[in-house]
Structure formats: structure tokens, C-alpha cells
Amino acid sequence: MRSTSPLPTVPPAERHRGRRTWFMLIHVGKGLAGILGLVLLYEGARATGILPRDTIPGAHSIATTAVRELLDGSLTTAAGDTLQAWVLGLAAACAVGVPVGMALGASSWADSLAKVTVEFLRPVPAVALVPVAVVSFGLDIIMQVFLVGFACLWPVLIGTRHGVRAIDPLMIDSARMLGLTRRAVLTRVSLPATLPAIATGVRLAASLGVIVAVAAEIVTGSPGLGQYLTQAQQAGDDAAAFASVLMSGLLGLAVNILFVAAEVRVAGWQQHSTEGRR
Amino acid sequence: MPEAIKGRQHDRQATGPAAATLLEARNIAKCFSHPNGTVTPAIGDIALSLAKGEFVAIVGPSGCGKTTLLRCLCGLLKPDSGTLSYAGKPVSDVPEDVAVVFQEYNRSLFPWLSVRRNVEFGLNKLSKTERRARAEEALTRVHLTDVIEHYPWQLSGGMQQRVAIARAVATQPNLLLMDEPFASVDAQTRIRLETMTASISTELGLATLLITHDIDEAVFLADRVIVLSPRPSSVLAEVVVDIPRPRTELEVKAMPRFQEYRRLIHDLIVAKQSDTPDVVDTPAPDGTEPERSP
Amino acid sequence: MTMHETRKAPPKGVPFRPRGRSRVRGLTVVRAVAGMAVFALLLFAWELAGRHDTTGLLPPFSDVAAEMAAILTGERLTTDVLPSVLRALLGFALGSVIGMTAGVVLGWWRRLDPWLRPPVEFLRAVPTPALVPIAVVAFGAGNALRVWVIALGACWPVLLNTMDGLRRVEPGYIDSARVYTSGRTTAVLGRAALPAALPQITSGLRIGLALSLILMVISEMIASSSGLGYLILQSQRLYALTPMYAGVLILACTGWLLTLLFSAAERRALVWFEGMKGRNHA
Incomplete structure (x- = not known):
């Protein structure tokens, strides 16, 4: 220690x-x-x-193009579009993933029932569902949200479930012994104890979400950095294409740094243990 | 009347059964510098020596850098200053025939290896049959032959520490270093392990250096007890324990002599201890191994 | 002098086998069956929904299943499905090797860390799908390119987890290795650090495998005229929904199968780790 x-x-x-x-x-x-x-x-x-x-293109031309496009707005709008789809998708994933994950973690019967389904759906690459999403939702933003949400759901769900299962029963017993009601045990012991695992799951989901959002845009042409990329390529403007790649990278980096910081905040007290690997 | 030889030993040969000096340390000092710029001195100025076959115990208050000292002595850590020689040669990395038993067995025995494989770990240079034979012999000494195919984490604390001792002994070392080996074990087991250590050490004629905070243990096991001051540590005194071997626990602890030695060392430590506040684990310093609480 | 304080020990010669959570074997079987029943129920629901579907967007499950069978027994197996899976696996293998090598370098020689961390963090943040169109324009769309793209994308989780795993190795193991081996880096690294980091490394490999499949699909959707991903996309564009869903299901099954195989292999390699965890939990 x-x-x-x-x-x-x-x-x-x-x-x-x-x-x-x-x-x-x-x-x-x-x-x-x-x-x-x-x-x-x-x-x-x-x-x-x-x-x-x-x-x-060379590094210099990429940099100048990037700055120019950012200032005149087109790259910024594209980044904004990607971010929008990402935020909504991640939020949807958390809204579904956390409660379901908690349910699966708490009840081993529910877990057994859902196990086969989860294990089957989980490895499905979100991008494989792009055509399905397009067919179902058209080219609206809801399609992107669905894809990002589907991809982000699994890390959040598995992470939450893992967190709930890893709660030391001794903690619960101690809390009960100290006189806490069942509800209080849930809010004051279980939830804080699960929070680090949820934070890790959300962090993984966040990074994944950026990748899926950009990929979906490339394949479908819906607005965002991916679309900007393909358009630039078609116009023959390689420097702009690279600029958008750079932007996506920076976006991903920013997301990662943000969520790592949040995770440390939430989970800083936790000792590193063998159970914590994921 | 037992006497404490106060001060340092630099100019004298090792006392105790006259034999070649195995380990010789002079003016050892070690500081840890942290990334934020602070410097923590761990060891101030230590000089000691160990002869072949001698059993020396090092006692000191909490936080005085005992573990750091052990790590310097065996070559795991490089001291900032001073000379250290083993079998006449300066120490750079851990010498071939030195074995160490660490305090935390669950963090030094390898969990992916069975007990047998753990004990065989240091014997890579031998043939397979020789390895097995040595491992079994070592495990017989510590009375653990019935769990030879288990994993260490399946065993209790006392048993795990015995595996660690077997691992050390199997390499047939000339010097055995032990870092508070029985601190993490319950009291009854500790006594059994102490007796076992004493008998192994005597049977094999092994030079042993034991770090401990338990004065009883030190006096019971050692030929000589070195008492350290609080951080930055230096040698406060050396006490020669003149109790004949073989020593049995009940007999020895009933001897008035034992009590006198005990009292003497205890007083030495307490006298110095009042000035220093307690320390917790210091954070891993820049570039060197983390200090663990001594 | 024996101290009988061990846990239930396996008989001599039998390797340690981790127990499941349910004490009674029978109950585990019941649960497994129940889980499969739920899954089957969902498929049944799909079937019903498809039959009653008026929009033409959801073909019934039976049709899709038939199409799956047709694809898997027809020539598309060898022209599309198998090459795709093979590309993904090759990319994964290549990416794992790159990732583990780089991960060992970055994880073991910590002095390099302040220098190398920022560029590594940036590179890994670049979404690999974004590199596919660029790579295609630069290098042309061939098999080798796709395998390389998959490899370069899949190497990151492996790299990061290897690096992380090595850094988190218990210092006690390293110390013991330094004492009981020759002390050279290769010995300490190979005999102590890597085995200790293995759980974390396999975790990264698992993520890398999933990523390989994703990248395989993307690269085929963007820059290919054959393969499973292409099949799915093309079906969608032609509004041939049954083959589209069939393709997705084949992909899902492949992913599931590969993950299963990987888990089995992982469990065998990490018997000791499962045992340790079990002990800590119990």
C-alpha cells in the first residue's frame, strides 16, 4: 500500500x-x-x-491547412457534428448500461439469463451494424447515435456489472451492522464502491465512441469529421484530409485525458488490485 | 554482565567465531530524492561486517531504514556513498551465492509457479534431476513436502514463508539475508519458524543477516545484535549475545541472561526513539526502487 | 511438523481447477440452459416480428438463417467470408507482435517514459478508420494494405496493456528475480516480469482481437470489392435486406466463436490467476 x-x-x-x-x-x-x-x-x-x-502531405502543410480550416469554420463544424453524435450516443449507452449492468451484477439469476445474449451481442462490431442502422433510421443523427450507443453500451455495461460483483460482502455486512437501512446501504456503500468500475467502463466507451462516430461518418457520409475527410479526398485536397485526421486524433486525445482525469477523481482511493484489470 | 560495544566497528575485524569476513560495509549512506525536489535521508552512516557462519541480527525502531539497508547490502540498491564488499569483491548486483527472504511472501513468491517450481527457480543452471533433488531436500528441511505441487497462494502465511526459505536454501547460498521474515505471520507460527531458522542456519553453517523489529527474536537467533538509531540511521551499538547453542526457545527465554540482553537493547532503542516521529511508506522516488516501510 | 491450514487441495498431480460460483454443479447447467432459452426467445420474437412486418425492413429470422446457410455453403464462403476472417486474424497476429514488442520496450525501460508517452498517446488516439481512406489513396487497395491497417489499429490495446502490465508488476517479483537469477534483464524480464504481466497482456490481446474484426469490416466497407464487410454494405445499398442481416449474423457468430476460443485459451494460460482471484474473492 x-x-x-x-x-x-x-x-x-x-x-x-x-x-x-x-x-x-x-x-x-x-x-x-x-x-x-x-x-x-x-x-x-x-x-x-x-x-x-x-x-x-508534409507536416507543415497539414498544420497550416488545419489552422486555416479551423479558423474559417468548416473543420470546427465538422468536429462539432462528430462531438454531438458522440455525446448523445455515450449518454444513451450510460443510461441503459449502468442500470442494466447493476441489475446483472446484483442478481446472479438475471446474469445467467442474460449471459448468452450478452456474450453473443457483445463482439458484434458496431460498424457492421452501419447498414442496418441506415436502413432503420435513414441518415439522420439518430442513426449515428444508435451506432455510437450500441458500441459504447458494452464497456459501460460490463464495467458496471464487474464493479457491482466486486463489492466486498464484508463492506455490506459492516454497513448493515452499523445500522444502515437497505436503501442507505445502496446509496452510501454500493454506489460509491461501484463508481470506479463504472468510470473505467465509461472511459473505455468514450474512446471507442469517437472511433465509431468517425467510422460511421466515413461509411455513410453523415456530417462530421469522417465526412469532411472523404469530401476532402474526393476534392483532391490531401492536406485537408490529413488535417481532419489530425483533428480526430486530437479529439480522441482530449476525450481520453478528460475521462482519465475524471476516473482518477472518482476512483483515486482505490488500491490497485488484481481484480481491477479490465 | 552483557555489554554493548558502542559506536562503529570500522577498524575491527568481525567479532564472533573467527573466520574470513564475508560481508564488509563501511560508511554506507543512502538518500532518496523525490520528483518534487525533496530529499529524504534513509541511512546516515552504517558500518558493519559479517563473518562466515555468523548469525547477525539488525534491530532498530520503525522507519529507520532497515529494509533500505538490507537492499543495499545484498546489491538490489546502490548506496550513495561508502564501500561494500562481499567475499572480498565490491558489490554491484546481487552476488550469485546470496539468497534473500523477503518480508512479504505473497509479493515475492511467484503465483504462476507451483511450490516446487518456486523452489527450483534459482537452480536454472542445474540439470533437471538435480534441481528436483535439491528442491525436495530444501522442502524437507522446512517440512513442506506434502504441498509440493500446490500453488503458494493456496497455502497459509507461515507455509508460504517456509517456501520462501526453502527457495533460498535450495540455492545453497553462502549468505542468507532475511528482511523481517516473520513480521507478517501470527505469533505461534513465528516461534516455530524462528526455531526452524535457527536449526537450518546451524546445520548448514550459513552466514545469516536478519533484519527485525522484534528484540526477542534478535536475541534468540543471533550471535551478535546490531542496534540502529532512528533515521538517518547509524549503528548505535553492537551487542554480542553470549548464549550457547543449540538454543531452545523455552530454555533460552527463561534465562536471566536473555532478559538482560533484551533489556539492554530495548533501552538503547527507546532512548533514541523519542525524538523521531513515525513515518509511513514514502512514495516511489525518481528512478530508484520504492522504499517500503522498514 | 505439518500445519494443515491449506484450502481444499487438489489431489497430487492434478492441476488446480478454478471452481464456478454455484456450489452445486446441477444449478450451473440449469442456469446455462435458462440463458440459452432467453436467447432463443429473442430469436423467436424476431421471427414473429419479421412475419408481421409491413415495412419490408425486417425479414423474419428463418429467412435470414436460410440465407446464412446459403452463404456459408456456397461459393461466397471462400470468396468473401473466409478471406475476411483470415485477414482479420493475420492483422491481429501482426498487430499483437508489434504491440507486445513496443509495449515491452516502453513498459520496461521507464526512463523513456516522459519522452515517448505523449507521441504514443496521440498516435493511439487517432481513429484507425480515418486512416483507411488515406492509406488506400497512398498505397492502393490490396490485401497487404488491409492486413497492415488492421495490424496498426489492433496493436494499440496490446501495446498499452503490455506497457501497463509491465509497469504494474509487483516490485517484489522483480526483486526475487534479481536475487535468484543471473540478474540480467532478459532473465528478470522473461522469467518474472512477463509472466506476472500476462493477465494484463491477455486483456489487451482480447480487446485487440475485437478491434481487428471491427477494422476488418471497416476497411472492407470503405475500400474493397470483396469480403464480408463489403457483402453487408453492398446488400444494404441494393436494399437486399436478407443477405445484409445474414452477413451481420455471420459476422456476429464469427466474433462470438473467436472470443470463445480466445477465452478458453486464456483460461488455460492463466489458471493460476483465476485461482488467486478466487481466493481473494472467497
Whole structure:
């Protein structure tokens, strides 16, 4: 067990504010150097021909195009569209996944009943359902929400179920012994205990949702970064196409960072245990 | 009247049964620096030596860096300063014929291997039949032959620690280091394990260095007890335990001599202890192994 | 001196077998059957809905099943279904190798971490489907390309989980390995760190497998004229809904089967892990 000790026991030799900031700057600097290295690698691949130079634009042109498109709005709108479908899909997935997951986790009978169905539906790639979704909902945003929702449902559901099942019965017993009513046990013990697992599930779902949203847009042409990409390609504007890929990457990164931070907030108290792997 | 030899031992040969000095440490110091810039001294200035076949116990208050010291002595951690030599050569990584029994058996025995495989782990260089023979021999010494195909996590704490001891003994080491091996075990089991350790150590003529916070254990098992000061630790005193072997638990603990040694060491520790607050696990420092609570 | 404090020990020579949650064997069977019954009920509901469907959007299950059989016994098996699955598996294998190698490097040599983490995090955040159209334009749409795209997408969960798994290895195992082996990196890594990280690594492999299937479908929907994904998309465009649903079901079954096989293999490799978990839970 590691608790960060808030105090060194002996009057510390050095403890300058300056020293700490210096350390942080170095850390950030290394990260930036790493990214720079990546860009150099990319340009190197272009220069040597591993990446064909005529179809793959240089880093500089991608960057300028991206900035230009962002400022004039088209890339921003596309990003907004993707985000919209993603948010709604993720919300729908949570709205269904958390209650169902809790039910499955709490009742082992319900779990057995649903097991075969869940195990069968789970591995279905959401993108395989694109045609089904198009047929059922047309090209409206509801189609995208359905796809993102379907893909995001499973990590949330499985994560919640896992969290409920992992609750230590000893905790429940202790709570009961202390006189809590059944309802209070649920809200004050079970729910907080499950929250970390739910947070992990939602985080995985969030990243997956971005991928599915973009993929659906590429295949169906519904508004968003994916559509922007295919349109740019058709127009022959490779730099813009790459700019949209860059944007999707940044979006995915932002989503990931956000949800990791949220997860740490919610689950920071939890010890790493072998049960926690997922 | 038992006497404590106060202060450090740097210029003297190891006391105890005269034999070649196996382990020699001088001016060992270790500090941990944290990413946020603070520096925590763990060991101040330690000097000690160990002769072949000698059983030495190191006692000290909580938080004085005992585990850090052990890790420096066996080569797992590099001290900031000082010299450390094993069998005449300077220590860089863990020497071939040194074995260690760690405090937490469930975090040092490998859960994916059976008891047999765990004990055979250090014997890779031998042929298969030799490995099996040695493993069985070691497990016989610790009386665990009936669980040889089990997994360690299927066993109780005491049994797991015995597996750890078997693993160490199977490699036929010249030096055995033990880091509070019986701290995580219940009191009755602890006594049985102590007796077992004493007999194994004597039978094999093994040089043993035991880190413990239990003064009774230290006096019962050791030829010599080294008492450490609180952090940053240094050697407060060395107490030669002049109780003849073989030592049986009931007999020895009833001896007035035993009580005197005990009292002496206890007083030494308590006298110094009042100045230092308690410490919890410090966070993993930058680039080096995390300090575990000693 | 023996201390009989072990849990129910298996007889000598028998490897440890983890128990299910239900104590009574009979009950487990009943539950399994009940689960299958529920699933069958859903299929039955589909059948009914299809029969009474007036919009023409939902063919009954029996029709779809018949179409499935036709596809699987006809020539489309060898021209579309099997090549797709093969591509997915090849991509998965390639991606796993890349992912594990990179994961070991990044997970073991932690000094590299501040340098390499940001670019890795960025690369992994780029949705692989977005790279498919670009890759097609750059390299042309061939089999090799599709396998590579699948590999480069599927390697990320493997990489991240390998890296994470190695970092979370109990320091005690590393210490023990340093004491009881030659101490060289290959020994410590191979004999202690990797086995300890295996549960986490297989978790990543499982996600990678699912991702391989997804990427296979996407790459075929975007840039292919054959394969299972193409079949599904093409059917939709032609409004031939029965083959479309049939294709989706075949895909679902393939995914389910592969996952089943993977789980079985995983359980065998991680017998010890299941046992440990069981102990902690009980």
C-alpha cells in the first residue's frame, strides 16, 4: 500500500519552489521533444519514400491547412457534428448500461439469463451494424447515435456489472451492522464502491465512441469529421484530409485525458488490485 | 554482565567465531530524492561486517531504514556513498551465492509457479534431476513436502514463508539475508519458524543477516545484535549475545541472561526513539526502487 | 511438523481447477440452459416480428438463417467470408507482435517514459478508420494494405496493456528475480516480469482481437470489392435486406466463436490467476 507521505521526517535538505517548477518544465519539455521526434520521423519517412510523397502531405502543410480550416469554420463544424453524435450516443449507452449492468451484477439469476445474449451481442462490431442502422433510421443523427450507443453500451455495461460483483460482502455486512437501512446501504456503500468500475467502463466507451462516430461518418457520409475527410479526398485536397485526421486524433486525445482525469477523481482511493484489470 | 560495544566497528575485524569476513560495509549512506525536489535521508552512516557462519541480527525502531539497508547490502540498491564488499569483491548486483527472504511472501513468491517450481527457480543452471533433488531436500528441511505441487497462494502465511526459505536454501547460498521474515505471520507460527531458522542456519553453517523489529527474536537467533538509531540511521551499538547453542526457545527465554540482553537493547532503542516521529511508506522516488516501510 | 491450514487441495498431480460460483454443479447447467432459452426467445420474437412486418425492413429470422446457410455453403464462403476472417486474424497476429514488442520496450525501460508517452498517446488516439481512406489513396487497395491497417489499429490495446502490465508488476517479483537469477534483464524480464504481466497482456490481446474484426469490416466497407464487410454494405445499398442481416449474423457468430476460443485459451494460460482471484474473492 502506498500512501503519498505528506511529510519528509527530517528537515529536508532542499525544497525550493523553483526546483519543483524546474522539474515540471523538464518533464513537459521531454514530452514535446517526443512529439517533435514523431514529426521528424514522419518527415523522414516521406523523404525516404516509405510514405509516398505525392499523396501524403508534409507536416507543415497539414498544420497550416488545419489552422486555416479551423479558423474559417468548416473543420470546427465538422468536429462539432462528430462531438454531438458522440455525446448523445455515450449518454444513451450510460443510461441503459449502468442500470442494466447493476441489475446483472446484483442478481446472479438475471446474469445467467442474460449471459448468452450478452456474450453473443457483445463482439458484434458496431460498424457492421452501419447498414442496418441506415436502413432503420435513414441518415439522420439518430442513426449515428444508435451506432455510437450500441458500441459504447458494452464497456459501460460490463464495467458496471464487474464493479457491482466486486463489492466486498464484508463492506455490506459492516454497513448493515452499523445500522444502515437497505436503501442507505445502496446509496452510501454500493454506489460509491461501484463508481470506479463504472468510470473505467465509461472511459473505455468514450474512446471507442469517437472511433465509431468517425467510422460511421466515413461509411455513410453523415456530417462530421469522417465526412469532411472523404469530401476532402474526393476534392483532391490531401492536406485537408490529413488535417481532419489530425483533428480526430486530437479529439480522441482530449476525450481520453478528460475521462482519465475524471476516473482518477472518482476512483483515486482505490488500491490497485488484481481484480481491477479490465 | 552483557555489554554493548558502542559506536562503529570500522577498524575491527568481525567479532564472533573467527573466520574470513564475508560481508564488509563501511560508511554506507543512502538518500532518496523525490520528483518534487525533496530529499529524504534513509541511512546516515552504517558500518558493519559479517563473518562466515555468523548469525547477525539488525534491530532498530520503525522507519529507520532497515529494509533500505538490507537492499543495499545484498546489491538490489546502490548506496550513495561508502564501500561494500562481499567475499572480498565490491558489490554491484546481487552476488550469485546470496539468497534473500523477503518480508512479504505473497509479493515475492511467484503465483504462476507451483511450490516446487518456486523452489527450483534459482537452480536454472542445474540439470533437471538435480534441481528436483535439491528442491525436495530444501522442502524437507522446512517440512513442506506434502504441498509440493500446490500453488503458494493456496497455502497459509507461515507455509508460504517456509517456501520462501526453502527457495533460498535450495540455492545453497553462502549468505542468507532475511528482511523481517516473520513480521507478517501470527505469533505461534513465528516461534516455530524462528526455531526452524535457527536449526537450518546451524546445520548448514550459513552466514545469516536478519533484519527485525522484534528484540526477542534478535536475541534468540543471533550471535551478535546490531542496534540502529532512528533515521538517518547509524549503528548505535553492537551487542554480542553470549548464549550457547543449540538454543531452545523455552530454555533460552527463561534465562536471566536473555532478559538482560533484551533489556539492554530495548533501552538503547527507546532512548533514541523519542525524538523521531513515525513515518509511513514514502512514495516511489525518481528512478530508484520504492522504499517500503522498514 | 505439518500445519494443515491449506484450502481444499487438489489431489497430487492434478492441476488446480478454478471452481464456478454455484456450489452445486446441477444449478450451473440449469442456469446455462435458462440463458440459452432467453436467447432463443429473442430469436423467436424476431421471427414473429419479421412475419408481421409491413415495412419490408425486417425479414423474419428463418429467412435470414436460410440465407446464412446459403452463404456459408456456397461459393461466397471462400470468396468473401473466409478471406475476411483470415485477414482479420493475420492483422491481429501482426498487430499483437508489434504491440507486445513496443509495449515491452516502453513498459520496461521507464526512463523513456516522459519522452515517448505523449507521441504514443496521440498516435493511439487517432481513429484507425480515418486512416483507411488515406492509406488506400497512398498505397492502393490490396490485401497487404488491409492486413497492415488492421495490424496498426489492433496493436494499440496490446501495446498499452503490455506497457501497463509491465509497469504494474509487483516490485517484489522483480526483486526475487534479481536475487535468484543471473540478474540480467532478459532473465528478470522473461522469467518474472512477463509472466506476472500476462493477465494484463491477455486483456489487451482480447480487446485487440475485437478491434481487428471491427477494422476488418471497416476497411472492407470503405475500400474493397470483396469480403464480408463489403457483402453487408453492398446488400444494404441494393436494399437486399436478407443477405445484409445474414452477413451481420455471420459476422456476429464469427466474433462470438473467436472470443470463445480466445477465452478458453486464456483460461488455460492463466489458471493460476483465476485461482488467486478466487481466493481473494472467497
